[in-house]
Amino acid sequence: MSQLDGDTQIPDAGPFHEDEQDLDEKYPNRPHNHSPTLLFHDLLTDLFNPLNDNKKKPAAGPARRKVGPHGPSSLNPQERRRDIIQRFISRWRRDVGDDIYPAFRLIVPDKDRDRAMYGLKEKVIGKLLVKIMKIDKNSEDGFNLLNWKLPGQSASSRMAGDFAGRCYEVLSRRPMRTDVGDMRIEEVNERLDQLSSASKEDQQLPILAEFYRRMNPEELMWLIRIILRQMKVGATERTFFDVWHPDAERLFSISSSLRRVCWELHDPNIRLEGDERGVSLMQCFQPQLAQFQMHSFDKMVQRMRGTEEDPTFWIEEKLDGERMQLHMETDDSVEGGKRFCFWSRKAKDYTYLYGNGFYDRNGSLTRHLKDAFVDGVDNIILDGEMITWDPEQDAPVPFGTLKSAALAEQRDPNAKGPRPLLRVFDILYLNDRELTLYTLRDRRQAIEKAIRPVHRRFEIHPYTEATTAAEIEPILRKVVEEASEGLVLKNPRSPYRLNERHDDWMKVKPEYMTEFGEALDLVIIGGYYGSGKRGGALSSYLCGLRVDDPNGSNSMKCYSFCKVGGGFTAADYANIRHHTDGKWKPWNPKKPPTEFIELAGGEASQKEKPDEWIRPDESVVICVKAASVSVSEEFRIGLTLRFPRFKKLRMDKDWKSALSVQEFLDLKSNVEKEQKEKQFTVDNSRRKRIKTSTKKPLTIAGYDEKDKRVEYAGPTGNIFDGLDFFIMTDTTAPKKQTKVQLEQLVKSNGGKIYQTNTATPDTLCIADRRTVKVASLQKSAKDIIIRPIWLFDCIKQNEVDSRHLSSFLLPLEPRHMFFTTEERQEEIADNVDVYNDSYARDVTPEELRTILDAAKPSQQELVDHDAEIKEISDLVFERGHEEGITPPGWLFRGLAIYFHASSESSSENTDQIRHFLARKLTEFGGADIVDDLGINDKSKKHIHKSTTYLPTHVVVMDESKGEVSNIRKTLAQQHSSDRGLKVPYIVTVEWIEQSWKEKTLLDEDRMFAPISWF
Template identity: 70%
Template sequence: MDSDPIVNPEASQKPPIETEEDLDEKYPNRPHNHSPTLPFHELFLSLFNPLSEIKKKPPGPPAVRRKAGRHGQSNANLNPFERRRDIIERFIARWRKEVGDDIYPAFRLILPDKDRDRAMYGIKEKVIGKMLVKIMKIDKNSEDALSLLNWKLPGQSAATRMAGDFAGRCYDVLSKRPMRTEVGDMSIEEANEKLEKLSAASKESEQTPILAEFYRRMNPEELMWLIRIILRQMKVGATERTFFDVWHPDAENLYSISSSLRRVCWELHDPNIRLEAEDRGITLMQCFQPQLAQFQMHSLERMIARMKPTEEDPIFWIEEKLDGERMQLHMESDSSIPGGKRFCFWSRKAKDYTYLYGNGIYDENGALTRHLKDAFADGVDSIILDGEMVTWDPEQDAPVPFGTLKTAALSEQRNPFAQGQRPVLRVFDILYLNGRDLTKYTLRDRRNALQKTIKPVHRRFEIHPYQEATNTAEIEAALRTVVAEASEGLVLKNPRSPYRLNERHDDWMKVKPEYMTEFGESLDLIVIGGYYGSGHRGGALASFLCGLRADDVHSSQGKSQTKCYSFCKVGGGFNASDYANIRHRTDGKWIDWNPKKPPTAYIELAGGDSQYERPDMWIKPEDSVVLSVKAASVTVSDMFRIGLTLRFPRFKRLRSDKDWSSSLSVQEFLDLKSNVEQERKEKQFNVDDSRRKRLKRTTKKPLAIAGYDADAEVKYVGPSGHIFDGLNFFIMTESGAPQKKSKAELEQLVKSNGGKFYQTHTAAPNTICVADRRTVKVASLQKGNQINIIRPSWILDCIKQNEIDTGLSDFLLPQEPRHLFFAVEEKQAEAELNVDQFKDSYTRDITVDELKDLLNQMSKTELEPIDPTETAEALDTYIQERVNSGHELPTGYLFNGLTIYFHHKSSNSTDEADSSKMNATEMEQKYRLFLASNTASFAGASVVSTLDDPSITHVIVDPHCSAEELSSIRMSWTSKKRKKLPHLVTTEWIEECWTQRTVLDEERYQAR
């Protein structure tokens, strides 16, 4: 998606100001409130805070759904979903009673990101922080000011602990100031009026007085929520779908076809009046929420199955996934404007781009519509099209990846006949034609209509092509094509499907190349900087600046010096364990980045003094870690020091076996890039040459491309990868068992998997000698007794294992005794550690024949008795070592060593086993205890069935257990005269320990 700023006059992007008369004319039946709106603080007291509390608590077991909370009773017995609905229903009911039927003023603040009628404010966290510092009249170098301006950075004080949560940090700073402590008197209506002024203001000098008035009239908590509304980052735990569903049964449908929060509130103010059938479809010149593609599944076969093929119609469609911006075009005939056609353009997020692409054929600011005079067939009076706006480069005659779409459109506005980059609309669907909604028709029928109504304009306005397919081989072949062209990926579509507004459905499914390129699996980069995260990653380094070694750098004294050039920024692919490992290895070595004194002796960024992609922290390369990073491709970028960067970089794994000196250097990367480009050219030349030769044959032979033949069956042409990167081989003989390979075939396998081979063991350092039988060369090496000779089976096993387990790409198998042809004693002892007493590998998947031999050998071997105590102690030591090194405690070990008794209180029913005689609360409590008991057992606890057991460490009761029963439990302890009393806690302790993956302090969860 393109994210370039639009350098266009601000006024052209803001919706026109509508008067009350305009609104009455446009919405003659809109509701009017009979009383003033509620105070602003009621939003967070009655809605935001209660919803946030539910969000903080982990979900418990599914409860029996009850309507209790909706009739004035407690909602404690409802599950989280029902509790959220209950809170929203209460607020809406109160609004209808105390204010009226027009809830639009409240919904604008509750769902600010869905309000398309209010322009963007144009201010983000740092600008708000600067304005607050000015309003509060505090020193910009003070701790509070710095915590607002550097809100992502962690700190020790109360005002700087909430790293990554800007609104929360504002609350900490504001709560110290001598402002009001009680809630303010500003109403929701007043808040909306001032926010309208804030959105209309274009300069900081105009925005500051408005924010200052909010500051004077609101307390810190009100301001915190106001800031979240301005930033449109509410995250209260309830989606717009929940609010819409509570407001009116047709609300979500109307929003899907209109993208208008105002219409949802004004046209559906009475829940008893439903939308008419003709009002449920899309409307011309009204933005709708488009259908989205489902995320990729692991299996292509499963994806095809979701397309519901039949024997009569097994076909699905393959389209290239475009790298642009989703765009819908509306056109209607209008004789009142020059050219007779009126256009509107909206993005997926319902942003109006008509000002950019044009509202008519002769619109001077239209970057696209001026080329559409003859783009529609005769008789087309109105149409809605769905497509992708991409940037096209005429010189390369190809779309521009990571395109500057809006910049290209503005350039086209200024000079429409220049030969520079331009916007092109690729249309892939038609949804409306001459007054008829086509969304219920099948995709096949819609595409037929599209072909008949559109007259493509070359490299301006085109129909996006597709290909029909029936099996996975065709998908894989198409994937290889898009990878070669550095494309986004593919979209699979079901031609039998309707268009589903505002849905992510299996009828459309993304297939991304998942980094299937030459650069995808072996870039080992050194970390040179870190960036603090926001949200749940706040307060910690969440992404990293990676660099390449600059080997030719020397100090002023002529000595070689550790220095790296910035290359890419990696923030995806990490899990909690990865962050913990990196933190463990670099703790105490990070240094704050000082823009005035950049560490140019160690790190060079792009941009000179501008310091592009400047990190928050930096680290010396020799103190850092090496990350294995995969990426889709390499692209040009002036934001990084070497002028290139990775496209879609993603963390793969931590290379604990490497340090900065063995990470990728600038020259090694350039060599790799050059080799890849050369191989690509050679492949292209070979394909073209094969086509020329085929013309001379009398019998045609199907063309094979990228390892696939013309038939449906997929042919595997040989393993390739990067598992032997950096390794040198001297292969002396062919391979015998278990798989026969000639010496030349083994050498090609090594080369295709990243290794190098030589014809002598002294040609390169650390050469791995390979042989499977004793020849003259092999015998001469054995005489020295200092060289290890490996069997070819190790090479074959490494390749096979990496094909089986793709999650262990680039993983070299440890060498086992079966892999050694000849080895020194130290090497033999090392190999013995990689198998068990029966020679079963710890890391390699064995074959069926090997498994049979193992079982036969085991049946003949008398095993030594195992001491359970020693085994348990060894396991304890191993797990503790892993936890100390940053690994998460295994879930099956969480409650190890604890003995737990689950107390089931007596039921009111005479037959407790008969669930039909139990009330809903008893059923929920019984289920919750049952789930907690299973969780405890799974996590290693000993669960006992009697309270008399002297080893009990914890007694778990339901949160609603009566005081009499708790007293009875405690009395039983006294009578038994226990030396150490068990902890008496509720099921919440088990649930929270499981959620947090650690044993928590019992004090907070004591049963009372």
Template identity: 60%
Template sequence: MSSQRAPRHIDKEAREDDDLQYGHGPLSKEELEAKYPNRPLNHHKTLPFHELLVSLFTPLSENKKKPTGPSAAGRAKRGPHGPTHQSPHEVRRIIIERFISRWRSEVGHDFYPALRLIIPEKDRDRAMYGLKEKTIGRLLVKLMKIDKNSEDGYNLLNWKLPGQTFASRMAGDFAGRCFEVLSKRPMRTSMGNMRIAEVNQLLDQLSSAPKEEAQLPIFQIFYNRMNADELMWLIRIILRQMKVGASEKTFLDLWHPDGETLFNVSSSLRRVCWELTDPSIRLEGNETGVTLMQCFQPQLAQFQMHSFQRMVDNMRPTPEDTEFWIEEKLDGERMQMHMVEDDSVPGGRRFGFWSRKAKDYTYLYGSGIEDENGAITRHLKKAFDSGVRNLILDGEMITWDPEADIMVPFGTLKTAALSEQRNPFAGNGPRPLFRIFDIIYLNDEPLTQYTLRDRRRALERCITNVYRRFEVHSYTSAHSVEAIEPLLRKVVAEASEGLVLKNPRSIYRLNSRNDDWMKVKPEYMTGFGESLDCIIIGGYYGSGHRGGRLSSFLCGLRVDQNHIQKGADPMKCYSFFKVGGGFKAEDYANIRHHTENKWVDWDPRKPPIHLIELAGGEAQFERPDVWIKPCDSVVVSVKAASVCASDSFRVGLTLRFPRFKHLRMDRDWSTSLSIQEFINLKSRLEEESREKEFTVDTRRKAAKTSKKQLLVAGNDNKATKPYAGHGSDAFHGLNFCVLSEATKLPKRSKAELEQFIKANGGSIFQSPTIQADTIVIADKKVVKVASLIKSGLQNVVRPRWLFDAVQQHEIDLGREGQLVPFEPRHMFYTVQHEVERIQQNVDRFGDSYGRDVGPAELKEICDDMPKEELGSGVETDALLSQLQGQHHDLGLRDMKGFMFSDFHAYIASWQRGQGVVDLGEDDLRCLLVEHKLRFGLASVISDLEDASITHIVVQEGVDKLKSIREKISHRKVVPRIVTLEWVEDSWREGTLLDEDRYAPRG
């Protein structure tokens, strides 16, 4: 379908508007004209910005407050002569249609300037502003020159807290709170005179302004030319939080019947407005499908609060075909990849990457196979079948840790991609991995109308996996609901996101949530948690409809009396978890009733550490907005999916997916769960853990709950093998957490290590907790070990120490109550401040001061001792030759006599063959450099044509540099060119310095 051509008559102001809004965006005016030669041009200037408020935003917002549903529809039909009034749905359509009609008649057919302000969250052409409520609040405080500690300043910067004089409806509504402050000190009281085109121009400038200093002048213009109402809606546009009571589907459909269809396949408001100018001209069939290098709106998974059987039944199985697929839900970013053959690109293939929200990530993952910044594409030379000319893939971009061979949480994805750009073949750091689960387009044909089963066959024939970089996501074929339970239990044990159930008979439906794809997350399930009765110690204010009220709470564990320091308050609690789900209106009302007038604002400068202790020290992790004394608070019963380690809460552990069940008014702070009670409960449940069936939690009311078993992460590896040997009390009173098997002799499984510890008097925990003084045992960098090492808070001890400690205990029973101290050989990871102390437990050769060393270990120590003197009869030349060949393994690079071994150096620009007394200052310097190279076992080459040259050493500013580069440019291995200073400085420092820092200029 072709675009409607621009009208012939265009007034001067319309041209000015066009230049304003299209001359400062990501594309220049010339680029726009070339890309969209037939784009519509408005024949008059755009409407004033305040017309959006008067004609659209305010009427729609007021209409939103009217009741909807069957009762409203019924009332609309009463009356002897037809409806007495229209339903809110009809009124909404009339408001939008009236505005669109006015735009067409008074402005023209280019609706894009208005639409990108009406639904800014769908505008992909304007970059993100990088502005959040806090930053805008600071800008307004500076703009109006008010004290940040004044009532208005405080309320702008703490917008979630109830204001001292504001109406409660404004709490949690940042734009509304801005209106209250701005209306007290406006630059103008009447509507402003800014046109929509001018607003778009300034918003483009705002999106490209790097810092607050550059953003402030732009806000100053808005402030000078808009009243408080206009500024309130402008802030909502910037924050992309409109909520006017009409969805983008409604606006797009009322602009053109095919508006939503084109947006789903292009994610472009610009295309919708510029290609669909006449509602009577419809899209043709080939224009409604996905196209290459045009970001589409992907199909999404539906969440179902039904039984597993209901979920499977909703996939419309037949007696002949009952199959459904189960995939692991990945914790990453939804990503679509487009690939097309293009001979103009190095490598012959051009790529594009877009997120679910249509953000272009091609700069990060690569535009071509030879793209040096391509964190993904540079690894795809052999990833596609030879018959593939172009395709579109749908999948998830995740972060993969190759050392632990595990998926890393989503928040690290961009960091991993940037690291991969800088060092693509390092092999040991986290990297992006694209997991593909669907193919949408292949060799010029959209595949959305084919079944998932057929699309999957095509995908598997097109793609060759690139290990841990580019892989087809696996699935499990199932025919009954019994297959779901073990897989869900497995992903919960591995702390994964959950599952997705898919219908293999389904087509791909753009921008749709339906029963063909259904997600099942562990937090939606029952049977995974025991109800824990914890005390509320803090609260957090909500936003939106929960604005101005406490919507979530910080819960703590009571510190046991034996852990209370002398003189400390006995009510002290440690932060444990936050909970905000599961509350009903009456639950909030009950909590509010029992705690009214007892909340205190949290002052970061004077935290109530005598009563409430947070994690992070002065950083105060998970700091609440308000706090309450435990004796004034209430106890809540909370259920969780599992327990996991956390640095964000003082206990060192937290609950995964906590949900409120009910208030425990029969308990007070003194009978709420304490730290030791929780540890004992956790330990007992790990010991008594058994398989239980579970179902989906469909209950809406907080019914009377029975105690459910608490799943603690890691209890699936519970010890079952008996300890084959006699026991002792060597580990009496000690707590252990075993995270991996012993990989070195004596090799033992995780279960056998746990039984060994128990037989010698130790206690086992499945999660490390600082509160219980746990000794963490591991020989491999598994997930939890990697997490502990990253935190840097806890030692990780090798299993070898267990055997050494018990053996020494049996040898020397007289040293009662003492254990073998940790030695360097015992440590898998040592926290920084203990490295020196542990090193002091052995002598300089590694011989232990605290235990008897056996013959085998003594031989190891002797073998590792450095040979300080050479015996007689040693052939020096033979020894040097042997050492030169092994300098890498023996670490001899730091010895000056081996520093430049294996180097073949050519020194440019000096005259050999003269006597030393005849040499000039520069030539003498070159001679000294040559001597240093030779002494460091480098070979000095006299002919530049020699192909073995690895380094060319030049004087800074040498005039032959250009010709030297031309001579070596054709070589397969190009030598490094460095200055004389590189050799001199390396010699002086006694180690090879970075060659890049000594590259000659010019």
């Protein structure tokens, strides 16, 4: 420990600190600087601030020559950006030396894999700063730090939503120093290493306090951005790498090591040799990624189609897990002779979880791989997806349970619960030979010859070979029916492209739903403050479904249903603010608004807590369209919309005429029925999925479908004498039992069975899965719901406990509860000790092991954020829809746009420029530009069986040009001959310009009337 001042101590850097001598041994040729590193302030003045200024839009008017420190220049923003970076690198080489690694760790902090995650987010940093500055958290500055998304009580509104900017505002009013700070870059890195290993507040506080004493407010603002890894300086790591060395990006792709990029490529004149440019054993690489496409299947197939002799492409199911690379090499020092390493897509080392050898006690996977490799395989690198598999259901478990399943497998390799399963779909290295330049077809053959699948532990991911676009739709429908994410199309003739998204791999996901009509009319019941551009104002809204009171009273309840943030223009926000001004009320999580909770169904523990809430009768109705409906625990109704998007404000409707819960459920039920009637039959023989919404046929307790008695060979007695039960679902723990078998078990032990919870006042509700009926009961918050495991525990305890002359019921424990009302939570929690050890029941060996593990002191574990587990494109795209802000490069993705050239020769240069710029904007935003309307006889042969058609949008310059009627006539003629075609929207250039300006896709109806169904 090193002294900070007085009794305050800073923790050592811990396991992430490396001795200089060790580094010299590991990197004998690494460069050494001849002088101390630059001041941290120089990083701001020479790099961060100039880059930040460069990304700002230039002032209107004629182009002006820029005057820099070396005279005037007329560089464009891209050239200027490279010039700024080059000047900083040149200064570093001149004044410091060739080792730029200390600076790069701060310039691109999200690429530094040698420093662990800090475990600090905005709220925690805000609390620490409040303590360091010794201010009242309820003061104006304290409030602004802890509620950084909200408009400040007197702070500049432009800083709302920008946490680092908000910190700068507060720090500027109470700085420890106003002059330039004295901390050098190397010292900042040392303190950040210490901060990354600090897991408790009393360790983090002195480190941030030292930064506060030795940095001015501007320096602290950039330091906070580094800690949050949210730089946003207008330059990506690729730009920095490219300026540093021509091979830097390549080396980072094959090693994921910022340190290697800086140390091995410190001389731009020394290039990587051939054998240094490929992947290496036990070196994490950056994997190939799939392009996201929502174009027509024909267009996607055209992009990857080969010659007429080989027009095939492959279709794989997109797995819902974590991308994982496996490295294995022969090593006689390891028991079993093979050493393993596992890395995620973001280069997080998971070897501790899955095992470093066949006999690793922590090897939740490797202990099962003793026979997984054929004789003669000495080393190998495999690429695949790690998923969680439930052996009882013989189906994958939704994403999010992988780590807990691996830890359970570590404790008990023979456990029958969910386990990790690695699905391998590619190979990059085999027996000292790199395979990335071989075709996918050849690489797949190598996989099949090199490994032996281990059932439900280690398998080769299957694929379907296809030659036409028509073969995609049935498979997509099938995987969607089975609750999968979608498909990946692959070109079997393609090489493996490190750290690239390419058309050789394309993701396919369902497009926006049309089954529910144009849109759903929902009531706004809450609002969330935004960040960045939309900071300081409500940028997304919590929407609800109206609840009809069965008694006919004028109920005002609205159940939360989805969060909408995409599709709004500045005018839309202003319009909503105008109609709801003065009616919003803040949500205090410590003292939730009882009025709102009552209106939302009386559930005090609802998960979605908006920043502001509004009564339904004082709110507005909006039209929303979405991609699909999915199950969600986050919203009151138990369902939600995926990728919801604002369509328009319905001022012609009040909250009483908005969509109700029952109307939506009826609509959903009718849609599902129609889909089944349409040939939507799915072969479930390949795998079974847990169905949460499929309605089971009515059954009579104790009988199967053939009216035969179900004999239950379980214990009998009178333990449940006098008790009434309502069994709602089956169970899989501790053993699989159907609903009928559970009912028979209760009856054989003296209990009575009813098919409703209102049969008697004291009916006990039993459930182990969230069905519509269970969710409805849970949302009423009137009755507790008990898991079936309580039945088994009561019977088992009475069998083994002979001390009692009569049967007795076990008191309820937290493990027995599926749902607990607020007033019963404390009572039930008192039936176990602090380690969940029951006071009245004998625990099993497995429970005892869990209790003992919980009793051990453990260090706080640093885990990756969701962004480092889930594929970044899916996360950002979904969050963009939720928050209403989509990255520019993805704004128009999924659209196929035809730009109509007017037959009238226009001499207006402005129109031509607007048309050209609009086309470039859509291309940059990920759209596919098509050359024709795709309606000729030749193209019809390819597209009439597909579910998505080209184009999705037709862009014209102006409605008054006289061209629209001809386009409508052509499309109408085509539609009359083939009613399977979807009619594209006809929009003006203004729709593209305004969508780009608002950074969200606007509803086409408002910009130009579309072609409707005829």
